[in-house]
Amino acid sequence: MDTSLETAAPIGASGRVAVTLDMIELALKWLGGAILAVTFVLVMTSVTLRYVFGSGLIWSEELAIWLNVLLVSVGAPLAVTGPLAMRLDVIVRFLPRTVQLAARVLADAIAIDASIILALGAAGVVGAIGGTSTVLGLPEWLRYAAVSIGGGLSVLLLFGRSYLQDGLPRALLVLAIGAGLYVAAHELQIASLATPSLAAGAVAAIGLIAGAPLPHTLLVGVSLAAPFGAMLPEPALVQNTIVGVSKFLLLAIPFFLLAGGLLTEGGLADRLVRFAASLVGHLRGGLAQTTLVSSVMFSGASGSSIANAAFGAKVMVPALVAHGYTLPRAAAVVAATAMLDNIIPPSIAFLILASATNLSVGSLLVGGFIAGGVLALALGVGIYITSRDEKPVREPASGRERARSFVESLPAIGLGIVVVVGIRFGVVTTTEASALAVAYALVVCLMLRTLNGRSLASAFCQAAGEAAAIGLLIGTAAPFAFLMAVDRVSDLVTTVVTALGGSALAVMLLANVVLLAAGLLLDIGAAILLLAPLLLPAATLAGIDPIQFGVILVVNLMIHGLTPPLGILVYVASGVSGARPAQVFREVVPLLIALLCALAVLCIFSALTAAPTKL
Amino acid sequence: ATTITISSLLGADKPETKIWFKVKEIVDAKLPGRFDFRIVQNAALGGEKEVAEGIRLGSIQASLSTVSAMSSWVPESQILDAPFVFRDAGHVRRVLEGQIGNELKTKFAAQNFIVPGYINYGARHLLAKEAITKPAQLAGKRIRVIQSPLHTELWKALGANPTPIPITETYNALQTGVVDMMDLTKSAYAGFKLYEVVPYLIETAHIWATGVVYFSAPFWKTLKSSEQEVLAAAALEGAHHFDALIVEDETASMAKAAAAGGKTVQPEDRPAWEAGARGVWAALGPKVGGVDKIEAIAKTA
Ligand code: NA
Ligand code: NA
Numbered sequence: 068m069d070t071s072l073e074t075a076a077p078i079g080a081s082g083r084v085a086v087t088l089d090m091i092e093l094a095l096k097w098l099g100g101a102i103l104a105v106t107f108v109l110v111m112t113s114v115t116l117r118y119v120f121g122s123g124l125i126w127s128e129e130l131a132i133w134l135n136v137l138l139v140s141v142g143a144p145l146a147v148t149g150p151l152a153m154r155l156d157v158i159v160r161f162l163p164r165t166v167q168l169a170a171r172v173l174a175d176a177i178a179i180d181a182s183i184i185l186a187l188g189a190a191g192v193v194g195a196i197g198g199t200s201t202v203l204g205l206p207e208w209l210r211y212a213a214v215s216i217g218g219g220l221s222v223l224l225l226f227g228r229s230y231l232q233d234g235l236p237r238a239l240l241v242l243a244i245g246a247g248l249y250v251a252a253h254e255l256q257i258a259s260l261a262t263p264s265l266a267a268g269a270v271a272a273i274g275l276i277a278g279a280p281l282p283h284t285l286l287v288g289v290s291l292a293a294p295f296g297a298m299l300p301e302p303a304l305v306q307n308t309i310v311g312v313s314k315f316l317l318l319a320i321p322f323f324l325l326a327g328g329l330l331t332e333g334g335l336a337d338r339l340v341r342f343a344a345s346l347v348g349h350l351r352g353g354l355a356q357t358t359l360v361s362s363v364m365f366s367g368a369s370g371s372s373i374a375n376a377a378f379g380a381k382v383m384v385p386a387l388v389a390h391g392y393t394l395p396r397a398a399a400v401v402a403a404t405a406m407l408d409n410i411i412p413p414s415i416a417f418l419i420l421a422s423a424t425n426l427s428v429g430s431l432l433v434g435g436f437i438a439g440g441v442l443a444l445a446l447g448v449g450i451y452i453t454s455r456d457e458k459p460v461r462e463p464a465s466g467r468e469r470a471r472s473f474v475e476s477l478p479a480i481g482l483g484i485v486v487v488v489g490i491r492f493g494v495v496t497t498t499e500a501s502a503l504a505v506a507y508a509l510v511v512c513l514m515l516r517t518l519n520g521r522s523l524a525s526a527f528c529q530a531a532g533e534a535a536a537i538g539l540l541i542g543t544a545a546p547f548a549f550l551m552a553v554d555r556v557s558d559l560v561t562t563v564v565t566a567l568g569g570s571a572l573a574v575m576l577l578a579n580v581v582l583l584a585a586g587l588l589l590d591i592g593a594a595i596l597l598l599a600p601l602l603l604p605a606a607t608l609a610g611i612d613p614i615q616f617g618v619i620l621v622v623n624l625m626i627h628g629l630t631p632p633l634g635i636l637v638y639v640a641s642g643v644s645g646a647r648p649a650q651v652f653r654e655v656v657p658l659l660i661a662l663l664c665a666l667a668v669l670c671i672f673s674a675l676t677a678a679p680t681k682l
Numbered sequence: 683a684t685t686i687t688i689s690s691l692l693g694a695d696k697p698e699t700k701i702w703f704k705v706k707e708i709v710d711a712k713l714p715g716r717f718d719f720r721i722v723q724n725a726a727l728g729g730e731k732e733v734a735e736g737i738r739l740g741s742i743q744a745s746l747s748t749v750s751a752m753s754s755w756v757p758e759s760q761i762l763d764a765p766f767v768f769r770d771a772g773h774v775r776r777v778l779e780g781q782i783g784n785e786l787k788t789k790f791a792a793q794n795f796i797v798p799g800y801i802n803y804g805a806r807h808l809l810a811k812e813a814i815t816k817p818a819q820l821a822g823k824r825i826r827v828i829q830s831p832l833h834t835e836l837w838k839a840l841g842a843n844p845t846p847i848p849i850t851e852t853y854n855a856l857q858t859g860v861v862d863m864m865d866l867t868k869s870a871y872a873g874f875k876l877y878e879v880v881p882y883l884i885e886t887a888h889i890w891a892t893g894v895v896y897f898s899a900p901f902w903k904t905l906k907s908s909e910q911e912v913l914a915a916a917a918l919e920g921a922h923h924f925d926a927l928i929v930e931d932e933t934a935s936m937a938k939a940a941a942a943g944g945k946t947v948q949p950e951d952r953p954a955w956e957a958g959a960r961g962v963w964a965a966l967g968p969k970v971g972g973v974d975k976i977e978a979i980a981k982t983a
Contacts, residue, residue, distance in 0.1 A: 117845065125834050128846065195739055197793060198754035202831060207735075207754065298685060303741035310732045315848070421850070425725070429854040496851065549741070552726035553687050600726060 081231055088227045091220065092145060099141045099531035100524060103321050106134045110318070110502040126202045131498075132313050133203070136210045138321070139312050139542060140217030142535020143185070144224045147178050152280040152536075159278045172241055174279035179225050179245025180252075181283030181543075184290055185218030187249075188305030195302055214309060248287065253301075255294035262554040263297035267547060281590055282536075282543040289546045297550055304546045311545030312538045314422050315498050320415050321534030322501035323370030326482065326508050328526040330368055331378050333512030335479035339364040340382060342476035345464035352454025353461065354390050355400045358383045359450060362404035363443050364476070366411035367483030368504070370418070372628060376405035376636045380643035395650035402640040402651065403658035404446060406625045409591075411439035413486050413504075416595060416621045418497065419541060423548070423596045424603055426617050428497045432487070434618040442622065442665045449661030478511045537592060544596035551601065561605040571677035574609040575670050578602050578616075579623055586627035591635070594624050610677040619669055626662050629655050683718040686901075689727040689736070689745040697869075697927035698746060699723050701801075701895070701920040708916035713909065737898040738794050744897045744917075746801060746924075749786075750830060752894065755793040759786055761970035762892040765836050766959040767980045771802055771925075774890045777979055794899035798914035799921035801895060804867040804928050805887035808949075809880040811862055815950040817841060817958050826852050826864040833865075835965055836888070840958035849874070856880055867891055869928065872935030877944035883936075884947045886955065895921050 113127035146152055159170050193208040193215065200207055230238040260266060271288030275281065289297070289304055299307070330336050343360035350356050358379060365375050379401035387397035409416040412432040421428045464472075485507045489500030512518040518526075551557070564581060567573035581602065586594050599620055606616040628636035631652050641648045690699040699721060706719040727733055727742060730751035736742035749759040761782065768774045777783065778800045790797045814820060820842040827833040827844040837844040842863070847855050855861050856879040864880065871883060895917045902910060936946065949955060967973030 125829070125831055125846070128829060192739065196735055197738065198735075199757075201754055201757075202829065298687065298741065300740040303736055303739035306732075306735055306739055307728075307741070310728055310735075425850050427850050427854060429851060496847065549727060552722050553720055555720070555722075557726075604724070 084227055085231055088224060088231070091224065092148075095141050095145055095220070096528050096532060099138055099145070099535060100528035102134055102138045102141060103325070103527050103531040103534070106131055106138070106318065107322070107325075107502060107505060109134070110322075110499060111506055114499045114502065128315050129200060129202045131318055132315055133205075133210055135318050135321075135538065136309055136312060137213050138531060139535050139538040140213040142532055143182075143217045143539050144220040145532055146536040146539050147182065147221050147280055147283065148224050148228050152178075154278045154280050156278045158276050170277040172237070172244065174274065174277045175225065175229055175241040176244035176248060177274045177277070177279035177287045178283045179222060179242060180248040180290070181280075181286040182218045182221035182225060183245065183249045184252075184286055184301060185305060185308075186215050186222065187218075188301040189215035189218060189309075191300075191302035192306050192309075196306070210309060210313075211305070214305065248291070252290040252293050257294040259296035261296075262556065263292040263295040264547070264550040264554045264556060266295035267292035267297065267550055271547070281593060282539045285540075285543040285547050285593070289550055292550060298553070299546060299550060307546040307549050308542040311542040315496065316418055316422050316428070317538065317541065319370070319413070319418050319498045319501035320537055321530050322498070322505050323413055323415060324374065324533050325526060325530035326486075326501065326504040327369035327371050327374035327378075328530050329505070329508035329512055329518070330365070330479065330482065331374070331381075332522050332526055333508065333515065333517040335482070335508070335511065335517075336361075336365055336378055337382065338472070338476040339479050342469075342472040344461070345469045345472045348461045349463040350451070352450045354383075354387050355392070355450045355454055356447065358387065358400050359404045359443065359446055362401075362407055363411065363439070364480065364483070366408040366439070368413075368479060368486065369408055370413040370415045370501075372405045372408040372625065372636055373639050375408035376402055376639040377643050379405055380640045384640070384644040384646075393654070394644065394646045395654045398637075398640040398644045398646040398651045399654035399658065400450065401644070402629055402634075402636040403449075403655055403662065405636050405640070406628050406662070407439055407443055407446075409625050410435050410442060410618075410622055412436060413497075413501065414621070415537070416591065416625065417617075419592055419595045420599055420617050420621060421497075422541070423599050424613075424617065426613060430614045431617055434614050435621075438618045438622055438669055441669060442662060445661040445665035445668075446658060449658045453657045478515070481511070482507055540590065540592050541596060544593050548597055548600060551597070557601045557604060560601040561608070564602065564605045565609070569609055570674075571609045571611050572671075572674040574605060575611060575616075575619075575674045578606060579619070579666070579670060582620060582623040583627075586624045587630060587633070590633065591624045591627060594627075595621065611673055612677065615669075615673040615676075619666070619673060622666055622669060626659065626666065629659050629662075683715055684904075685718045685720060686743045687727075687741070688719060688721045689725075689733045689742050690721060690723045691725045691730070691746075693723055697924050697931060700927055701746065701924040702744075704923045705913075705916045705920040708919060709912055712912045712916075716909070734795070737896070740898065740900055742898065743901045744895075746893055746895055748803065748891055748893045750832070750891075752790070752795065755795070756786065756789045757969045758789055758971060760832060760966060761976060761979070762786075763832055763889055764959075764966055764970075764976050764979070765832075765888045765962055766956045767963075767976060768887075768890045770887075771805075771890070771929075773982075774802055774892060777982065778892070782975075782979070790894065790896065791899065795894070796897040796899050796902045797894045798897070798917040799895045801893045801921045801924045802928060803891035803893055804869060804932055806865045806867055806889045806891060807871070808884040808886045808888070809864050809866060809871060809876060810882045810884065811856075811880055813882050813945070813947045814863070814884055815947060817951075817954050820863075823863055824861040826855060826861040832962060832966065833889075835962050836959060839961045840955070852876075853879060865889075868932040868935045872938045875942075877939040877942050881944050882947055883939065883944060884949050886949050888955070888959070895924075 109127055109131055113124045159167055189211040192211040196207050198207045226238055226242055229241050267288040270291045271284045274284030274287060340361045344357045347356040347360050362375055362379060369375055383401055384397045388394055412435045414435055417431045482504055486500050486504045489503050564574050564577040585598055603613060607613050628634060637648055637651045641651050688702050692698040702721045730747045733742055733745045734747055749762045753760045787797045817840045820840050823842050825837050825842045825844050826847045827837060829846040834844045845861055963973050963976045
């Protein structure tokens with residue numbers, strides 16, 4: 068534990084508050100890690116029983132889903148105050164000082180309001196939902212009790228942190244405004260709009276610009292649509308949120324995050340880099356090409372582009388800089404190649420897409436391989452063209468050296484094979500394959516003796532925290548999507564994307580324009596959840612293959628990992644490497660163009676092979 | 683106009699959605715402009731269980747549901763899912779129009795679900811890669827099941843290895859040989875193009891998928907009794923329309939499967955199949971008011 072906490076502890080009341088808040092956060096962090104560990108053991112036990120002994124546990128899947136809800140409830144308070152809060156603070160920075168201060172108050176008040184909604188709305192569900200889980204024999208309200216407690220703790224932490232940072236008067240002001248927003252949603256009756264989701268969108272946009280955490284902004288947006296005629300009572304709003312995370316498929320997210328963490332912590336990823344260097348290190352822009360090939364290999368085992376970018380920034384950026392690349396350019400290469408991780412299976416983006424649309428993960432996986440290949444090729448060409456000045460880093464590797472580094476990288480490559488074969492051929496569900504990936508990484512790292520108890524525990528806690536933050540976002544996007552479905556927003560979107568006629572090419576073009584525009588301001592996960600169900604019916608109607616369209620949608624949105632103002636991959640690569648984001652955004656442009664060319668190729672191919680559906 | 687948000691799991695061309703067009707047409711004719719029907723298709727508002735929760739919590743006002751999805755609130759309704767009890771659609775209909783159907787309606791109402799009518803999704807049949815006509819041929823084979831103890835127990839009792847798999851991954855799992863068989867209604871069999879991977883449909887009709895047309899009780903209570911009558915009558919007429927559409931859809935579905943090389947096979951040795959189901963009756967008995975009740979249904983005309 069961190070002992071500096073005691074030596075540097077402030078005196079008096081605020082000191083006690085600080086210590087208490089730290090202890091609550093630490094306890095939640097460890098609890099999250101423990102829940103993830105229990106879930107892992109549960110899923111692995113079920114897999115083992117089924118495949119080795121031919122008898123499954125009928126209740127294991129449902130229990131795992133409940134544990135995931137618990138994980139999100141425990142992680143929600145951390146996601147609101149910690150570094151995992153998805154806050155867009157770029158716009159606020161350009162505002163005058165006084166407006167900045169007001170925006171921060173509003174942002175914190177929105178987070179408070181959303182936490183109150185979770186706490187009280189879930190309590191409402193507890194009272195009204197009834198029913199007993201047929202497979203678990205437990206009352207359904209139990210899940211919502213956990214959510215209610217998580218919401219209450221979020222309010223507590225938000226208020227406490229606000230008090231410590233800005234003093235009691237401001238903390239009370241934030242609490243009062245948050246409570247005011249909560250009451251307004253219940254009491255006000257402003258208008259009866261035909262599409263109240265417009266009001267929800269407007270409120271969410273204001274919160275987003277003010278810098279409130281994205282999941283909380285979405286919740287508050289939906290709740291404040293009620294004064295504009297939306298019929299989504301607060302308990303139903305929370306129920307929708309929890310339904311959004313109550314999917315077995317989504318359990319693959321913490322497991323893939325964990326596998327990626329173990330890959331890095333256990334040193335397996337370093338072996339991939341050596342192998343990649345022996346393959347392409349001698350080419351023009353050899354070290355950048357090595358970064359690309361390493362990222363492709365890392366992508367085959369990991370499902371998270373953020374993990375990929377963090378690893379690349381830690382390992383590849385120093386090497387690139389040592390060989391004459393500028394720091395922003397090195398970070399740009401890492402950021403651009405990291406986008407492949409969500410295209411090359413496994414992919415968290417595809418999991419989210421499948422959960423939002425019922426597309427088959429197995430089929431998306433095949434599409435992802437093809438698209439990943441095209442994008443990697445485009446990046447290779449882009450690096451080749453723009454790396455004129457850098458000399459080859461090394462002589463071509465001998466066949467023997469390549470063979471040796473290949474053998475050394477086998478444990479890491481094996482992880483990718485376990486996952487892909489697991490999903491596509493052997494193992495039944497994606498979630499089970501993701502748990503197998505964790506089991507594989509654990510066994511290999513223990514055999515290689517590259518992990519100790521401490522690093523293991525920290526990997527579990529880290530993955531649990533990240534998964535809870537992603538889970539909260541997925542959940543809070545669900546009531547928003549519900550509201551849009553009731554308002555028939557998809558009809559509106561269909562009208563827009565068929566504006567140039569209903570041909571596959573025209574629909575594809577307009578859908579991409581919609582995605583490119585929406586992706587500028589929406590987080591990638593939220594954009595998939597909100598836009599995929601709206602765009603997919605129109606694309607299918609135009610005869611475009613739904614799987615191909617799904618892949619293109621993810622590729623399009625992943626490119627936004629590299630565009631301002633949100634560009635998450637640029638921020639991660641900059642944050643870890645110490646480069647300035649603004650410069651990295653500039654340096655990434657040539658590679659961005661290469662990716663857009665590849666996207667155009669994918670779109671044209673898909674539009675030309677489209678076949679109008681006969682129903 | 684009062685908004686009625688209705689959830690349908692499927693698209694505009696399916697009986698699941700067409701029933702609501704019919705209900706809307708009838709109600710609009712009798713009470714012009716009184717209601718604004720928002721029929722939200724393609725499961726955009728969630729699956730059966732989530733929709734039932736939404737109906738209790740006030741975000742949705744009406745929907746269809748299989749009774750098995752409602753068993754979380756009304757466990758007694760599982761009697762309608764008892765395997766190898768119902769002989770045909772007429773048998774199911776007569777039981778629902780009798781005392782059992784009425785008792786269940788009262789139990790649904792006590793859980794805030796107003797049920798004006800029952801619907802019949804058709805029977806579930808065994809789907810396999812080969813012509814499995816007797817239970818003995820099931821030994822050691824893996825069958826995809828929905829996540830339900832009742833289904834798991836049935837296939838275990840018949841000697842197969844049940845594996846729960848989500849429907850979206852089932853085609854893939856059958857193609858790659860992770861499982862060898864599954865069971866489903868005829869419409870869904872053709873809808874998911876499963877004849878490409880399990881070309882044999884064995885007409886076991888082991889479970890008749892019964893469902894309800896239902897409304898939210900909190901919403902229902904805000905209506906005048908004359909309005910309730912109009913909605914209930916329209917829902918009942920819609921239910922009959924639905925049953926007719928399903929029969930049509932099944933015929934069309936099987937023609938589609940046959941054109942693609944699908945084969946329909948009759949099961950043999952019915953007593954052997956029923957013997958496997960008896961154990962499930964015994965397990966189900968305590969939840970649905972006694973195994974005698976199941977036996978009684980099996981014996982009724
Ligand atoms: Na990946
Ligand atoms: Na990654």
